[in-house]
Amino acid sequence: MQDTLKRYLRLTPYFVSAAIIGALVFAWVPVLTGRNDIAAILGDKIVTAGRYPQNYASVIGWTLHIVISLAYVKLYALLVSLPGFPQASPAGIGPRALASLVTAAAIGWLATWLANPAISATVSLLSGQGWPAELAPVYGKLGLPLWNHLGFFAIAWLVVVMLPALLEPDQTRADAAAGSAAVA
Secondary structure, rough: OOOHHHHHOOOOOHHHHHHHHHHHHHHHHHHHOOOOOHHHHHHHHHHHHHHOOOOHHHHHHHHOOOOOOOHHHHHHHHHHHHOOOOOOEEEEEHHHHHHHHHHHHHHHHHHHHHHHHHHHHHHHOOOOOOOOOOOOOOOOOOHHHHHHHHHHHHHHHHHHHHHHHOOOOOHHHHHHHHHHHHHH
């Protein structure tokens, strides 16, 4: 467990970077396709429902968007740091690349599926209305929300898994050895 914590903490600069880059890309992809960004949508919904001053919308929306991005990437970094999760082989990254990419895609799909209910609960709670009587339905379609979440987690994969393997190959191999010893 101590090795897992060490691997996770070592990834902190990577997952913070991934969260910020991913949050910016996630917010601006809809803008490039002619839609509102998620930070603006969240901020507007919360200030409208909570009757807060409209000039708080941007700060509330972006703060929430960054916090959610950090939570997503921290969860992803924790999952790929767990004992038993494929680690890099001494010769390179090996099966870790594929396993972590599949994990990123699975979390991206799950995040998309749960986004609407999570947004409805978050807006209701942060606007002071308490838990909503009814949550929005899950999102089960192909479309921009799914591609955007998959893109976000692809960025997380690149920055949290692939970048450390390229920049810190000796540490990646040491993590692999520690992970193998923990599983054995």
